Amino acid sequence: MRNLYNQNLFAPGHTACTGCGEALGARLVLNAAGPKTIATCATGCLEVFSSRYPQSSWEIPWIHSLFENAAAVASGVAAALKAMGKEDINIIAQGGDGGTADIGLQALSGMLERGDNVLYICYDNEAYMNTGVQRSGLTPLDAHTTTSPAGKQSWGNRTNKKDMPAIAAAHHIPYVATASVGYPQDLQRKVKKALSIRGPKYIHLYVPCPLGWGSDPALTIKIAKLVVETGLFPLYEMENGKITNVKRLAKRKPVVEYLKLQKRFAHLFKSEEGKREIERIQALADELAERFGVDARKKAASPSS
Amino acid sequence: MELNVFAIPGTSRENKTGSWRVFWPKYLHDKCIGCNNCVIFCPEGCVSGSGKGKEATYQADPDYCKGCGICAEECPVNDIEMVREEV
Amino acid sequence: MLKAIEGSKAVAEVVKLCRPLVVAAYPITPQTHIVEALAKMVADGELKAEYVNVESEHSAASVVLGASATGARTYTATTSQGMLLMVEVLYNIAGLRLPVVLGGVNRAVSAPINIWNDYQDSMAARDTGWIQLYAEDNQEACDMHIQAYRIAEREDIMLPVMVCMDGFLITHSIEPVDIPSQEEVDRFLPPYKPQHYLTPENPLTFGYLMGPEGYMETRYQIQMAMERAKGVIEEVAEEFSSVFGRYSGGLIEPYRLDDADIAIVSMGTAVGVIKDTVDRLRKEGRKVGALKVRSYRPFPKEAVREALKGMEGVIVIEKDISLGSTGGLAADVKEALYGLEKAPKVKGFVAGLGGREVNEGTVRQALSLYEVDTMEPVFLDLKEEVEGRRYA
Numbered sequence: 001m002r003n004l005y006n007q008n009l010f011a012p013g014h015t016a017c018t019g020c021g022e023a024l025g026a027r028l029v030l031n032a033a034g035p036k037t038i039a040t041c042a043t044g045c046l047e048v049f050s051s052r053y054p055q056s057s058w059e060i061p062w063i064h065s066l067f068e069n070a071a072a073v074a075s076g077v078a079a080a081l082k083a084m085g086k087e088d089i090n091i092i093a094q095g096g097d098g099g100t101a102d103i104g105l106q107a108l109s110g111m112l113e114r115g116d117n118v119l120y121i122c123y124d125n126e127a128y129m130n131t132g133v134q135r136s137g138l139t140p141l142d143a144h145t146t147t148s149p150a151g152k153q154s155w156g157n158r159t160n161k162k163d164m165p166a167i168a169a170a171h172h173i174p175y176v177a178t179a180s181v182g183y184p185q186d187l188q189r190k191v192k193k194a195l196s197i198r199g200p201k202y203i204h205l206y207v208p209c210p211l212g213w214g215s216d217p218a219l220t221i222k223i224a225k226l227v228v229e230t231g232l233f234p235l236y237e238m239e240n241g242k243i244t245n246v247k248r249l250a251k252r253k254p255v256v257e258y259l260k261l262q263k264r265f266a267h268l269f270k271s272e273e274g275k276r277e278i279e280r281i282q283a284l285a286d287e288l289a290e291r292f293g294v295d296a297r298k299k300a301a302s303p304s305s
Numbered sequence: 306m307e308l309n310v311f312a313i314p315g316t317s318r319e320n321k322t323g324s325w326r327v328f329w330p331k332y333l334h335d336k337c338i339g340c341n342n343c344v345i346f347c348p349e350g351c352v353s354g355s356g357k358g359k360e361a362t363y364q365a366d367p368d369y370c371k372g373c374g375i376c377a378e379e380c381p382v383n384d385i386e387m388v389r390e391e392v
Numbered sequence: 393m394l395k396a397i398e399g400s401k402a403v404a405e406v407v408k409l410c411r412p413l414v415v416a417a418y419p420i421t422p423q424t425h426i427v428e429a430l431a432k433m434v435a436d437g438e439l440k441a442e443y444v445n446v447e448s449e450h451s452a453a454s455v456v457l458g459a460s461a462t463g464a465r466t467y468t469a470t471t472s473q474g475m476l477l478m479v480e481v482l483y484n485i486a487g488l489r490l491p492v493v494l495g496g497v498n499r500a501v502s503a504p505i506n507i508w509n510d511y512q513d514s515m516a517a518r519d520t521g522w523i524q525l526y527a528e529d530n531q532e533a534c535d536m537h538i539q540a541y542r543i544a545e546r547e548d549i550m551l552p553v554m555v556c557m558d559g560f561l562i563t564h565s566i567e568p569v570d571i572p573s574q575e576e577v578d579r580f581l582p583p584y585k586p587q588h589y590l591t592p593e594n595p596l597t598f599g600y601l602m603g604p605e606g607y608m609e610t611r612y613q614i615q616m617a618m619e620r621a622k623g624v625i626e627e628v629a630e631e632f633s634s635v636f637g638r639y640s641g642g643l644i645e646p647y648r649l650d651d652a653d654i655a656i657v658s659m660g661t662a663v664g665v666i667k668d669t670v671d672r673l674r675k676e677g678r679k680v681g682a683l684k685v686r687s688y689r690p691f692p693k694e695a696v697r698e699a700l701k702g703m704e705g706v707i708v709i710e711k712d713i714s715l716g717s718t719g720g721l722a723a724d725v726k727e728a729l730y731g732l733e734k735a736p737k738v739k740g741f742v743a744g745l746g747g748r749e750v751n752e753g754t755v756r757q758a759l760s761l762y763e764v765d766t767m768e769p770v771f772l773d774l775k776e777e778v779e780g781r782r783y784a
Contacts (some may be wrong), residue, residue: 008350013317013370016348018325019373024348036592040458041599048601055320056312056597061590063461064599065484069452069454070448076414076458076466077590080443083464098475107454110447180313210373218374218387223348308609310489310550311588311596 009035014057016049019217021207021224022096022108022123025181028231029092029121029205032188033195035060037090038077042070042099046123059253068103068268070089070095071111074118082117090195091117097124101164112171112200119201122164133212137162140232141284142277143264145212150267156275160200160284168202175199176238180206182224186235186247191239206233214263226258231289232281248296252289255282318369321347323358326372330365336382337361343376343385352376394570399562402569403495406534408439409577410493410541413464416444416455421507422559423471423497429546430467449474453481453494460490463589465541469495471559473502475513477659479520485519485552485638486614488598491544492583493537496524497563497659498711500746507600508747509559510711511660515720521614523553524689525641526659530567533557534684535632535640538577542628545584549624551617556688561661570751572636580635582589618688618690625687627724643692645684646699648674652681653704655736656758659685659726662709662743662750669755685721693728700715700729703736707758709772711744718769740769748773 009030016023022045030037041047041064050057051064065073074093079087093111095104100122127145128134135148139157144150148157150217169176174197179187187205194201208224210217227233228247232255235247241299256278261267268274332343332354337381339357351370354363361384365376367384397405404426407415415434417427434441442459446452449470456466470478475496485492496514500506516523523543527533533555540553557563588596602610622643629641636762647667650657656666663684673680683699685692700706708722717723722740729735739762744750754772761770 010350011315011317012349012351013320014349015320015322015324018348018371019375020348024346027348027350028345035595038462038592046667047599051312051597051600053312053318053600053602053606054309056314056600057317058597059595061592061595062597062599063458063590065454065457065488066480069450069457069481072451072454073458073461075444075446075451076416076460076463078458079414079416079444079455080459080462080464080466083440083442083459084462106447107451110451113447114445119337143361151421160538207392216374220348220373220375221379231328308606309588310601311598314595314597329544 004248007031009059010050011057011059013055014049015052016045017211019210019220019252019283021181021209021220022046022125024220025048025123025205025207026094028181028184028187029191030060031246032191033090033092037092039092039094040070040074040077042095042104043067044096044099046094046096048130065258067099069107070099070104071084071118071120074109075111075114075116078116078118087117091119093118093120095122096129097122097126098128099134101162109171112168112173112202115199117198117200119191119203120303122202122204123207124204125207125212127212128211138164141281142268144267145264156264156265156267165202165204165238169241171200172241173202174240175201177208178204178233179237180224180228180233180235181208182221183235212264214266215261219261223258223261226253226261229253230255231285231294232257232258234288234292234294245294246292246294249294250296252285252295255285315384321368322366322371326370326390327334328374329390330372330374330376331386331388332361332363333384333386334359334361334363336384337363338382340381342379342381346375346379348373348375394568396566396568397424398564399533399557399564400564401429402530402534402571403537404429404433404555405571406537407467408433409572409574410538410581411465411583412441412467414442414456414466415679416446416452416468418446418449418452418470418474420471422499422563423469423474423495425563426495427468433620440665444558448545449477450481453478453485456492457485457488458480461488461590463584463586463591465584466492468492469497471497472499472513475517476501479517482517482520482522486657487546487610487736489550489553491541491550492552492741493540493544494552494554495537496556497559498556499559506746507559509561510745510747511521512712513666514554514556517713518689518720521551522689523551523687525553525558525687526556526685527562528661528663528684530562530565531570532560532640534569534571535636539582539628539632540639543580543621543624546624547587549617549621551614551621556660558661570638576635582634589607610645621690622692641686643687644695644699645686647684648680649681649683649699651679653679654705654707654759655681655683655700655703656708656709656755657683657721660711661720662711665750665752666755670751688721691724693724696725697732700736705762706736706738707762708738709739709741709743709750709755709758711750713742713745713769722769741771741772742769
């Protein structure tokens with residue numbers, strides 16, 4: 001990892017916000033993938049802050065087309081490379097949470113189902129940040145966004161995150177993993193492993209957004225670790241439908257430690273009723289920890305595939 | 306005007322985002338253990354260096370560092386200090 | 393060699409001869425026979441291509457976009473709702489200057505759902521930056537596909553081409569068609585070798601964000617390429633004629649216009665009906681002629697003006713309407729003639745929507761109504777009793 005600066009495949013000078021988890025994620029993913037990679041990208045923050053003409057932060061061949069078709073464009077790249085006999089090139093499709101789990105879900109499903117040789121990376125910052133922090137299907141319970149605002153009659157977002165890795169896994173693809181920019185070595189190992197496997201792969205990457213979450217930019221990594229340490233975002237790998245690796249924790253931290261660092265959850269800390277909502281979120285973390293066998297002292301329950 | 310259907314790789318380097326900065330990470334090069342956290346976690350990818358202790362050479366690139374403070378926060382030995390920049 | 397064959401199958405045969413490396417498609421009537429035939433050719437090893445079965449037309453267009461950007465010659469086909477779903481991607485393909493060729497089977501759009509022929513679908517894709525060529529018959533649909541790749545892939549054009557052909561009337565009709573040999577097509581159409589494409593050897597960034605400082609220029613460049621395409625379409629048609637021994641292309645085709653007083657302008661299979669009607673009317677002593685518009689985008693306004701100047705009247709019959717205004721072709725023809733000294737009177741007629749037959753009676757009705765002061769456009773063959781559709 002020494003002196004990566006000059007070998008970075010994602011160049012500085014990009015216009016991501018201060019402390020952006022997605023910019024960090026993109027650099028880690030690209031550096032792990034290496035220069036023999038073609039990447040597609042959905043519309044969103046990542047595309048906007050990296051490709052304003054005439055400048056580009058990308059050091060690999062890269063194409064942005066539309067919001068919902070990063071996976072389908074990558075399928076086209078894969079088909080062309082196959083037809084040309086150039087199958088030794090990595091193909092990565094990238095989208096945000098909205099571009100992956102909402103508007104791009106259909107194209108992603110098609111790509112996964114066809115068995116195309118593409119690694120899809122979902123950069124999940126839990127809302128439509130590029131358009132100004134609107135709620136997506138991956139926004140967590142009770143988070144305040146501009147379209148799920150907290151108010152006298154509302155605790156914010158009313159639903160849990162869509163289980164996107166499970167949706168990907170339901171296509172019976174060879175590799176699904178979750179990762180967080182709080183654990184860069186783990187992320188890069190997973191990217192390399194995914195790229196060593198032929199066929200469709202899916203990595204769900206958690207990337208904090210200081211602007212959208214109302215968090216201190218300096219705490220991006222801390223938050224990206226806390227989400228794992230609380231059990232709210234278990235890190236795991238699933239190979240051929242079976243969970244093969246889970247990051248286990250000696251002692252899970254309470255979700256309050258994670259929530260209190262983000263203004264999007266600040267309304268939960270203002271009343272007794274809010275505390276009950278925090279309890280609901282704690283229960284969710286407990287349930288996820290149980291399902292994936294996160295707690296080291298407990299024997300893992302048989303994880304659902 | 307010259308206009309292509311493509312942009313040239315890595316040209317965002319022309320955009321000096323260092324001008325956004327309010328706080329600057331001052332690398333003290335005192336207790337540094339050479340863990341590379343500052344290099345790895347920088348969202349700009351603009352920290353480089355090597356070595357340990359007083360021999361450490363880690364620095365953020367003033368051209369690009371936006372002053373987010375992640376390197377200082379993630380330094381396990383508090384060897385990076387965020388200081389308000391002189392204007 | 394002439395072969396009696398269904399239009400869709402003939403088009404597929406010809407597409408195969410163009411050697412696309414990637415074909416992506418989604419089924420929709422009446423386009424499906426084309427891509428079914430291509431799938432079978434790939435399955436039988438006759439066509440060395442990757443055939444990608446997608447989950448929607450949006451993805452069909454996105455797959456050929458990605459493949460074309462990687463340097464492959466590509467093909468897809470669609471119609472009606474599928475084309476509407478594709479429109480977002482069609483703009484993107486043109487904006488990225490990718491020479492994709494698309495079989496645009498023409499069908500009405502919903503609601504009410506209707507699978508029969510008209511041009512409302514491709515008219516909705518009119519402003520996407522795609523070259524649009526309209527075929528009069530099966531042979532032309534085939535020949536235009538071969539020419540489409542030559543036009544699209546020219547370095548001074550680099551625009552996608554849509555070969556429009558009437559649903560059922562071309563796709564499902566059996567006509568004798570001359571399918572060229574592989575050698576002839578290879579001689580006419582060299583392999584696609586793009587200057588810039590996605591490759592680690594030269595890692596360029598495609599699909600960038602462009603602000604007010606340059607976006608307009610991207611549109612100006614497409615407009616200029618469209619202008620150049622007017623010359624290139626004619627040039628490629630001449631070359632085609634020298635290799636294949638028949639002229640089957642070009643921007644427009646005048647028919648018995650030299651001494652005509654009235655010209656009937658149209659596109660697609662309706663032109664055939666109009667030509668036959670012109671022949672009959674000529675026998676009756678009427679000085680009428682026809683003008684086929686083959687290239688609708690770019691719209692060859694200079695050629696149309698030249699062909700129509702000196703006419704007393706111009707009748708435009710088309711299977712589309714911009715609801716609340718007029719038919720697209722009529723608007724373009726009027727624009728072409730505007731400012732001409734002694735410009736002919738132009739009247740727009742809408743016919744054949746949702747597959748209603750356009751026949752000799754339709755054409756005669758237009759001729760009888762063109763001098764009558766009526767609201768424009770005039771709907772031909774309209775059943776008066778459905779005018780008062782009830783909503784309550």
